[in-house]
Amino acid sequence: MIVIDGLPQRQIENYRDQFGADGFARFMEHGAWFINAHYDHAYTVTAAGHAVMLSGANPSRSGIIGNEWRDPDSGDGVYCVADPSASYIGHKTQAYDGTSPKNLLVETLGDVLRSADARSKVIAISGKDRGAILPAGKTGTAYMYMSGSGEFASSTYYMSAHPSWVDRFNAAKPADRYFKSSWTALLPDSAYRRGPAGALPPAGAELPIMYGAPQDEAPGVRFYSSLLQGPFGDALALDFARAALTGEALGQDDAPDILVVSLSGHDYVNHAFSAESLPSQDHTLQLDRLLQAFFRDLDTHVGRDNYIAALTSDHGFMPTPEYSRSLGLEGGRIASGPMLARINAGLAQRFGPGKWVMGLSANTMALDRALITRQRIDGRALAQQARALLLTEPGVAAAYTRQQLLDGQRSAEPLFEQMRKSWHPHLSGDVQFALKPNWMFGVGNRGATHGSPYDYDTHVPLMLWGPRWVRAAALSDRVGIVDLAPTLARFLQIAPPAASEGHLLPLAAP
Ligand SMILES: [Zn+2]
Known part of the structure; x- marks a missing residue:
């Protein structure tokens, strides 16, 4: 092979x-x-x-x-x-x-x-x-x-x-x-x-x-x-x-x-x-x-x-x-650090101070479970809000929470099944997402990715x-x-x- x-x-x-x-x-x-x-x-x-x-x-x-x-x-x-x-x-x-x-x-x-x-x-x-x-x-x-x-x-x-x-x-x-x-x-x-x-x-x-x-x-x-x-x-x-x-x-x-x-x-x-x-x-x-x-x-x-x-x-x-x-299509580069900072700021408004999203993890957002437990926060509500905030970011096409990926009710939506096949319940973070076509993480104007x-x-x-x-x-x-x-x-x-x-x-x- x-x-x-x-x-x-x-x-x-x-x-x-x-x-x-x-x-x-x-x-x-x-x-x-x-x-x-x-x-x-x-x-x-x-x-x-x-x-x-x-x-x-x-x-x-x-x-x-x-x-x-x-x-x-x-x-x-x-x-x-x-x-x-x-x-x-x-x-x-x-x-x-x-x-x-x-x-x-x-x-x-x-x-x-x-x-x-x-x-x-x-x-x-x-x-x-x-x-x-x-x-x-x-x-x-x-x-x-x-x-x-x-x-x-x-x-x-x-x-x-x-x-x-x-x-x-x-x-x-x-x-x-x-x-x-x-x-x-x-x-x-x-x-x-x-x-x-x-x-x-x-x-x-x-x-x-x-x-x-x-x-x-x-x-x-x-x-x-x-x-x-x-x-x-x-x-x-x-x-x-x-x-x-x-x-x-x-x-x-x-x-x-x-x-x-x-x-x-x-x-x-x-x-x-x-x-x-x-x-x-x-x-x-x-x-x-x-x-x-x-x-x-x-x-x-x-x-x-x-x-x-x-x-x-x-x-x-x-x-x-x-x-x-240059061919007239929409596309762009996203700086992931500032994006997560905006999402964390939005979450802090509702759930109190804290870095609720620890970071990106294989195209998921990993929420801080220890912090959630310590602050006695409803983890599902936090994930839903993190998803909603992520979906307002430019270049983000779709996002699903752990709960949505597990219950499968959205499976008719265009990217859901593909995203579910990338998501592992014990390994992945709490919100899986996909960017829009021709968008990628990165800064500057050089280099490509997948x-x-x-x-x-x-x-x-x-x-x-x-x-x-x-x-x-x-x-x-x-x-x-x-x-x-x-x-x-x-x-x-x-x-x-x-x-x-x-x-x-x-x-x-x-
Ligand atoms: Zn590569």
Whole structure:
């Protein structure tokens, strides 16, 4: 399974004519391409999406409601894949580093596969810890890029020491070859900037980009972490996947294995420059060429008739508010601190002094439960008032209280079901909300993000290839990313993961 972090469907459609013969085109021309595939949950961020893919369970079940959230009782920050009891092998582990799937409440496809046959291997690799740990499930093995050293490492949750193929890979210092290298555009300048007439291109989004600051004489932390933003970090992840393929002898016996590679670069590029930028278009083309080379190696090492490839993304991307406004659409950036201060001031007028909203928590407002108890306040009335105040803020589309999410009476309203699928009763805050289209949290006028219930964030590629199992077709049925896990389970002849909410994808046999 290939995951491209932060790849909206529109990008593979817009640049299709510029793809090579056997990268994305392997799926689009020769595989089953679901052109109308969506996430069902509202808060579309990396961890939430990566937890859905191989579990078939929405965040309301998986417990991975965001990349981070607040403990609803204490208000303390929780990182999705943090686990103080596990540390990186051979590398320093810091507070917000991800080391285990402790917070993942559901099993994955790999867990079912490994419980059916312990010989099956499940290996997940990513530039981001959450991109590897969540698809690896409870019993697979995750390896993630270490932005301090340019190496890949696992954690003590999975093993006590790396196998020798990992040590060999890291000893060669593979990231160092990109020091003082430039990411240059693949095509001549006229091939880019395909936006509609009048659209404002994002400022400062140009190629080439050189890796390694002028004052740096040797590769260091700044250089290694910068590699994630662009194609070089993705090339490294795929090289590590090649090493895993031979090191673990994946696909070489009659017990099927799962290899997940989540390529993180596109998300970083889109955050920095937006999906409407030249670097993002070029990065899509770079990924296409990288995939083409990787598939060639899979064909050699595993054999074309011996594997199924799936490709998807964890979420799409919103165009920048400035870009949307240049096209005459409404949109904007919201400073969250002042917004919460206004809401707290409004709550204080009715309920007395206090910071009633502790803060945002994965697109919910977390109310201070200790304060509510101490002041003997009606928590439901406070949540209702917080919701009402939030709905008066510019850019807020919808909000529901815990009570409303639990009783479900508003389920006919447009965003309710999506928001309910992002909300977990024990983990989320007390008022779940969604912003209006083309609105985001942030200040200034640079950068883009994702995290909304709208098509630009929910609509992502979903494609399968494997001539023995899948017939070539572009399928326009609306399907969910939750459908991937049960469909792959069928191919593997195992039960779908227990918490899966998906259906079998409407595939025709070859
Ligand atoms: Zn992102």
